[in-house]
Amino acid sequence: MRSAVIADIHSNLEAFQAVLRDLEERGGADEIWCLGDIVGYGPDPHDCIKLLRQYRSACVAGNHDWAAIGKLDTSAFNPEAAAASQWTAGALTEEDADYLASLPLTLRQGDFTVVHGSPREPIWEYILSVQTAKANFGYFDSRYCLIGHSHSPLLFELDSKNSCRLHQLPEQLSLKTASRLIINCGSVGQPRDGDPRASYAIIDTEQESLWHYRVKYDFKFTQEKMLDADLPMCLVSRLSVGW
Numbered sequence: 001m002r003s004a005v006i007a008d009i010h011s012n013l014e015a016f017q018a019v020l021r022d023l024e025e026r027g028g029a030d031e032i033w034c035l036g037d038i039v040g041y042g043p044d045p046h047d048c049i050k051l052l053r054q055y056r057s058a059c060v061a062g063n064h065d066w067a068a069i070g071k072l073d074t075s076a077f078n079p080e081a082a083a084a085s086q087w088t089a090g091a092l093t094e095e096d097a098d099y100l101a102s103l104p105l106t107l108r109q110g111d112f113t114v115v116h117g118s119p120r121e122p123i124w125e126y127i128l129s130v131q132t133a134k135a136n137f138g139y140f141d142s143r144y145c146l147i148g149h150s151h152s153p154l155l156f157e158l159d160s161k162n163s164c165r166l167h168q169l170p171e172q173l174s175l176k177t178a179s180r181l182i183i184n185c186g187s188v189g190q191p192r193d194g195d196p197r198a199s200y201a202i203i204d205t206e207q208e209s210l211w212h213y214r215v216k217y218d219f220k221f222t223q224e225k226m227l228d229a230d231l232p233m234c235l236v237s238r239l240s241v242g243w
């Protein structure tokens with residue numbers, strides 16, 4: 001079984017389409033696992049939801065998905081994120097909102113637990129340190145956990161001696177290891193690791209491997225649409241540099 005792992009699309013249709021094209025060129029996948037934040041920040045929330053729903057997918061909710069449908073108070077958001085969330089709410093159809101409201105917080109897909117932020121706190125918690133990762137290994141019982149939210153491709157490994165280490169996510173990751181892993185495959189629509197290309201992964205459970213890919217897309221076109229929609233300038237400019 002082949003699964004595409006995509007996270008944090010953030011209403012960026014051009015990045016999402018580029019990832020889907022790249023996926024197709026690599027032989028496609030049986031299913032898309034979507035790790036939340038389909039919407040928020042970008043100019044095409046409706047079209048991104050519509051496109052995702054054309055695929056067989058397993059999807060969890062992210063904080064921006066909840067904020068856009070009023071399920072989460074945006075007072076904890078920074079002003080630009082809150083403004084974008086308000087704009088997003090007005091761009092969703094009733095069917096879009098129902099879809100976002102229906103998404104669970106956690107899914108189990110075979111050996112993988114799938115969440116947006118962390119298994120301990122799926123909506124809000126960022127896993128960026130070894131300390132936070134180590135605590136979170138106690139909150140899921142599968143071998144692997146896939147996370148998004150920080151928009152940074154990272155890998156946390158808990159070995160058989162209970163020692164936790166942080167690695168950059170490699171281009172190819174063997175899943176034949178005895179370690180348990182927390183894996184962040186980066187963000188499709190708003191990368192924050194200094195590389196503006198869209199980030200996603202393919203998992204092949206028969207080959208017991210994960211491949212991490214970066215895909216160029218036309219972010220200038222996305223930025224023009226964001227300017228037309230009067231979305232905050234800092235959200236527009238960050239797409240050029242990937243932060």
Ligand code: ZN
Pocket residue numbers: 008010037062064149150151
């Ligand atoms: Zn996000």
